[in-house]
Structures are given as C-alpha cells and as structure tokens.
Amino acid sequence: MYIAQPKEVPYNIAELANELQVSENHAMKIVHFMAKQDWLITTRGRGGGIRLNPLTLKIPLGQIVRVLQQDSQVVECNTPPCVLRSNCGLKGILDNAVEQFYASLDQYSLSDVVTPLQGHYSTQSPISLINL
Numbered sequence: 001m002y003i004a005q006p007k008e009v010p011y012n013i014a015e016l017a018n019e020l021q022v023s024e025n026h027a028m029k030i031v032h033f034m035a036k037q038d039w040l041i042t043t044r045g046r047g048g049g050i051r052l053n054p055l056t057l058k059i060p061l062g063q064i065v066r067v068l069q070q071d072s073q074v075v076e077c078n079t080p081p082c083v084l085r086s087n088c089g090l091k092g093i094l095d096n097a098v099e100q101f102y103a104s105l106d107q108y109s110l111s112d113v114v115t116p117l118q119g120h121y122s123t124q125s126p127i128s129l130i131n132l
Contacts, residue, residue, distance in 0.1 A: 003040065003052045004114040010049025037067060061113070062105035074098055 002019060003011055017027035031050055034040045039056040043049060074094040077085045085091075 001110070001114050003050060004057065004110060010043065010047075010051050012049050016050070039064075057111040057114070058109050060106040061108045061110065062102035064110070065105055066102060 013024050013027050017024040035042045041051045041053050077091055
C-alpha cells in the first residue's frame with residue numbers, strides 16, 4: 001500500500017526499508033518477490049527504482065493474499081499424520097471458512113483500500129509482509 005502512493009520519482013530499497021522498519025535485505029526480497037508477480041515495475045540504474053504496476057490496483061485482494069500465503073492451510077493433517085484425521089470433519093469446515101474469507105476479499109481490490117498518505121507511516125513494530 002505504501003508503494004501505491006503517488007510519487008514523482010520511483011521508490012528505492014533504502015527508502016522502503018526505512019519507512020516500513022525492515023532491513024534493506026528483507027525489503028529487497030519483498031520487492032523481488034512482488035516484481036516476479038508483476039505487481040511492481042523495477043528499473044535499474046540512474047533514475048531507476050520501484051513503482052507499482054498500475055494493473056496491480058485492480059487485482060482482487062483475495063488473489064494477492066492467496067499468493068502471499070502460498071496456499072498455506074489452516075490445519076495440516078498429513079505432516080505429521082494426525083491420528084484423528086479418519087474421524088475428523090474440522091479440516092473441511094476450516095477449508096470452507098478460508099474460501100469464504102478469500103471470496104470476501106475478492107470483492108475488493110487494492111484501489112479500494114489505498115488512501116492518500118498523511119505524512120510518514122508510524123509503526124510500533126516492523127511490518128510483516130510475507131515470510132521470505
């Protein structure tokens with residue numbers, strides 16, 4: 001959401017790391033991951049930097065969260081194998097709840113949740129974007 005803010009010059013890794021209170025190494029991994037998804041446009045060299053791909057504003061939020069969660073499951077019944085799995089209906093219920101959660105998020109896009117930045121972000125703790 002930070003990179004979605006309009007800016008005359010592209011963002012850079014140091015600026016993002018500072019503003020989001022993460023290491024530059026972690027910010028670089030996040031930017032690389034997001035660029036691979038085509039959510040960001042990155043340009044190397046003088047005048048280069050990081051910009052939000054305008055198409056990203058229209059992607060359903062559920063789709064973005066699915067990618068960031070990397071299809072993780074609420075409960076993992078097979079690793080290690082759960083002794084209750086043959087008699088348990090909880091996994092199906094939780095899977096249904098997760099799908100409803102994503103369906104709810106899919107009703108919105110990034111453009112629905114981005115508001116103009118008022119000064120700098122003020123975070124009490126670093127932002128956890130994805131586990132990289």
